[in-house]
Every structure is written in structure tokens, then in C-alpha cells.
Amino acid sequence: MLRQLSESANPLLSTYPFRLAPDGLATRRQLRATGLRPGGQDICAQVMWLSRRYGRRIRVAYLYRIDRALPVRPMTPAKWAALAAANAARRICPNCRTDAGYVIPTSLDECVSCAYPEEPRAA
The missing domain is CATH 2.20.20 (Anthopleurin-A)
Known part of the structure; x- marks a missing residue:
């Protein structure tokens, strides 16, 4: 070794x-x-x-x-705004254009409702 x-x-x-x-x-x-x-x-x-x-x-x-x-360089207001916008974009479904309320998985590339429309949803 x-x-x-x-x-x-x-x-x-x-x-x-x-x-x-x-x-x-x-x-x-x-x-x-x-x-x-x-x-x-x-x-x-x-x-x-x-x-x-x-x-x-x-x-x-x-x-x-x-x-x-x-x-470490401190975060500027512009950097905070860019980070918030990038994180918000990860939550928006490209199909239905709604905020999913969670980060959309890259394995699906869309929200769970669009990926599995036939499955029943919990109320």
C-alpha cells in the first residue's frame, strides 16, 4: 500500500x-x-x-x-438576490409553471403531479 x-x-x-x-x-x-x-x-x-x-x-x-x-468575502445584496432567484427557479415546474413547494428532482425534470398524473393524491 x-x-x-x-x-x-x-x-x-x-x-x-x-x-x-x-x-x-x-x-x-x-x-x-x-x-x-x-x-x-x-x-x-x-x-x-x-x-x-x-x-x-x-x-x-x-x-x-x-x-x-x-x-471569506461577504455576500453582497446582489449575490443574495441571485441565489434566491436561482433557488426559486428550481422549484418551478417547466410543464405547469407552478411553484411545486419543493426543489424539483432532476430525475423527473417536472413536478410529481405532472410526472404521475394518474396516481391519486392525498387530500
């Missing part, structure tokens, strides 16, 4: 085993959880592990320096 990890590692990056990265480094998700973002900095290291969940494939998580990370 160690040979597999070393063969697939990027030779330009420091590589650490799972959960053994040094302090001061974090993944994108870890940065975001603390209200930070990479801020344009390059990847400085990587964590590699053999995942049993994904068919025993080697997984990689890139690490960034926390001291170089920048605060």
Missing part, C-alpha cells in the same frame, strides 16, 4: 498520511469552516490515503497554509 501511495504522489509536494498533516496546514473545507479561503495561494502539501469507500482508490486532499489564507 505504501508503494502505491508513493507512486501516485506528486513529487513536487510534501505528502502526509491521513490525519498526520502538521499544524498550520488545512484543506479547503477546513479553511471554509473557520471562515477563511485559500486566497490565490498555491497548494503547499497533500494528504493521501487509500479509501475503502471508493473502491480502494487512492484519495488526495490538497493543503493550504492557514497563515496565508484570507477571510
